[in-house]
Amino acid sequence: MIKLEEVTKVYRMGMEEVRALDGVTLWVDEGEMLVIMGPSGSGKSTLLHIMGCLDRPTEGKVFIDGEDISRLNDAQLARLRNSTIGFVFQQFNLLPRMTAFGNIELPLIYAGIPRKERIRRVKTLLKRFELEDRARHRPGQLSGGQQQRVAIARALANEPKIILADEPTGNLDTASGKTVIENLVKLNKEGITVIVVTHDPEVASIGHRIIYLRDGKIVGEEVK
Amino acid sequence: MIKLEEVTKVYRMGMEEVRALDGVTLWVDEGEMLVIMGPSGSGKSTLLHIMGCLDRPTEGKVFIDGEDISRLNDAQLARLRNSTIGFVFQQFNLLPRMTAFGNIELPLIYAGIPRKERIRRVKTLLKRFELEDRARHRPGQLSGGQQQRVAIARALANEPKIILADEPTGNLDTASGKTVIENLVKLNKEGITVIVVTHDPEVASIGHRIIYLRDGKIVGEEVK
Ligand SMILES: Nc1ncnc2c1ncn2[C@@H]1O[C@H](COP(=O)(O)OP(=O)(O)OP(=O)(O)O)[C@@H](O)[C@H]1O
Ligand SMILES: Nc1ncnc2c1ncn2[C@@H]1O[C@H](COP(=O)(O)OP(=O)(O)OP(=O)(O)O)[C@@H](O)[C@H]1O
Ligand SMILES: [Mg+2]
Numbered sequence: 001m002i003k004l005e006e007v008t009k010v011y012r013m014g015m016e017e018v019r020a021l022d023g024v025t026l027w028v029d030e031g032e033m034l035v036i037m038g039p040s041g042s043g044k045s046t047l048l049h050i051m052g053c054l055d056r057p058t059e060g061k062v063f064i065d066g067e068d069i070s071r072l073n074d075a076q077l078a079r080l081r082n083s084t085i086g087f088v089f090q091q092f093n094l095l096p097r098m099t100a101f102g103n104i105e106l107p108l109i110y111a112g113i114p115r116k117e118r119i120r121r122v123k124t125l126l127k128r129f130e131l132e133d134r135a136r137h138r139p140g141q142l143s144g145g146q147q148q149r150v151a152i153a154r155a156l157a158n159e160p161k162i163i164l165a166d167e168p169t170g171n172l173d174t175a176s177g178k179t180v181i182e183n184l185v186k187l188n189k190e191g192i193t194v195i196v197v198t199h200d201p202e203v204a205s206i207g208h209r210i211i212y213l214r215d216g217k218i219v220g221e222e223v224k
Numbered sequence: 225m226i227k228l229e230e231v232t233k234v235y236r237m238g239m240e241e242v243r244a245l246d247g248v249t250l251w252v253d254e255g256e257m258l259v260i261m262g263p264s265g266s267g268k269s270t271l272l273h274i275m276g277c278l279d280r281p282t283e284g285k286v287f288i289d290g291e292d293i294s295r296l297n298d299a300q301l302a303r304l305r306n307s308t309i310g311f312v313f314q315q316f317n318l319l320p321r322m323t324a325f326g327n328i329e330l331p332l333i334y335a336g337i338p339r340k341e342r343i344r345r346v347k348t349l350l351k352r353f354e355l356e357d358r359a360r361h362r363p364g365q366l367s368g369g370q371q372q373r374v375a376i377a378r379a380l381a382n383e384p385k386i387i388l389a390d391e392p393t394g395n396l397d398t399a400s401g402k403t404v405i406e407n408l409v410k411l412n413k414e415g416i417t418v419i420v421v422t423h424d425p426e427v428a429s430i431g432h433r434i435i436y437l438r439d440g441k442i443v444g445e446e447v448k
């Protein structure tokens with residue numbers, strides 16, 4: 001489903017160079033539940049962004065569903081992302097001037113889904129993540145955990161084939177965190193590929209496979 | 225040290241009313257290590273903001289060091305905050321166009337600390353939270369956990385008498401999280417009042433007292 005070959009990501013700042021990823025080779029099968037762990041700054045978010053086509057590698061190749069994404073221009077990449085990938089950002093990246101409802105609805109508008117179906121899907125997601133009475137609030141009128149749940153709902157709106165979640169329970173209490181994990185497990189059982197970055201061993205325990213990053217490299221792997 | 229009497233915070237949105245806090249009475253002694261827990265949306269951040277003089281209650285009274293803060297104008301409140309309180313925000317609230325170094329240095333500039341001493345203190349904090357090689361990075365060039373550590377370092381820069389930390393380990397791996405907790409415990413042993421909001425039972429275990437919020441009310445308390 002997702003194939004990374006010798007992927008490197010280098011940030012240049014003046015004379016300094018940061019190797020956020022350093023020669024990462026990784027295959028993720030369709031329907032797999034992959035967990036990524038590692039110290040702060042080890043490259044997890046960078047890896048997730050590249051897998052999610054939100055960023056291009058400095059070196060190496062990325063294949064999504066067999067397609068070499070370096071052959072796609074930015075517009076084609078955006079279309080692939082919108083139709084195939086649901087991304088939950090570590091810092092949510094919600095649009096501050098839209099409501100919770102509007103933020104979740106946006107990917108459906110881009111996908112050309114008709115209004116009646118959009119409303120049905122958004123309402124279902126608001127209910128699932130206990131956000132019904134916060135639908136009209138904008139991000140600044142939501143708690144940290146409520147914003148995180150809106151970000152998760154938004155990632156699921158287009159019924160993506162691949163879900164990439166960057167520390168999706170970091171701001172959630174145990175109960176809300178369980179709901180998120182149960183949802184990811186359920187989607188994975190329906191055949192959706194799920195990749196989760198986490199620091200939480202509870203969350204990590206749902207993975208078929210756990211890979212460990214350190215200084216931009218994969219340094220270990222555990223298979224259930 | 226901090227006294228809240230029947231504190232209520234109501235947000236009005238058109239016809240709707242959200243009671244983020246509902247009649248909270250709470251005393252925090254000098255030198256106490258208080259932990260605040262509760263479900264997502266229960267009012268923890270709101271409570272912390274009011275205790276940290278970043279927000280005023282809709283009803284009720286707030287006393288910091290015996291001083292009724294409703295008698296202070298905004299400029300006086302800002303001065304009290306800067307000299308006495310260190311606040312770690314749930315979403316960091318770093319200035320995006322300043323470096324890690326600059327963000328940590330800012331409260332010291334407001335406090336009128338001379339340049340040589342500012343540089344010494346910032347360097348010490350960068351080292352303590354393993355950010356030395358990220359000093360020149362701006363928030364957008366930092367990982368989530370690195371941003372969180374910059375936010376923590378900034379809160380400690382002015383050697384405050386009260387530290388309020390809103391889910392300070394949410395984006396940190398176990399090792400970095402331990403460092404943060406050890407620092408808070410050490411400061412608390414030196415007499416500093418520390419109040420931490422957390423969902424993590426590991427973090428909660430350092431508290432002298434844990435209070436539980438639900439729907440804007442204190443519903444339980446545990447004393448070690
Ligand atoms: N500006 C606002 N306008 C309207 N409602 C608000 C506003 N800010 C916060 N709220 C609501 O107040 C309630 C308490 O928010 P708060 O941020 O204190 O929760 P919290 O306990 O910190 O949650 P979390 O664990 O998710 O961070 C939430 O239900 C939130 O939707
Ligand atoms: N735009 C950038 N310019 C320079 N360095 C960057 C940039 N973005 C990220 N970095 C660096 O790349 C490294 C990897 O960052 P990344 O966000 O992938 O880490 P992470 O594993 O997700 O960390 P965390 O657990 O703290 O979220 C970090 O050391 C970070 O400072
Ligand atoms: Mg990250």
Ligand SMILES: [Mg+2]
Pocket residue numbers: 143144145268269270314390
């Ligand atoms: Mg909060």
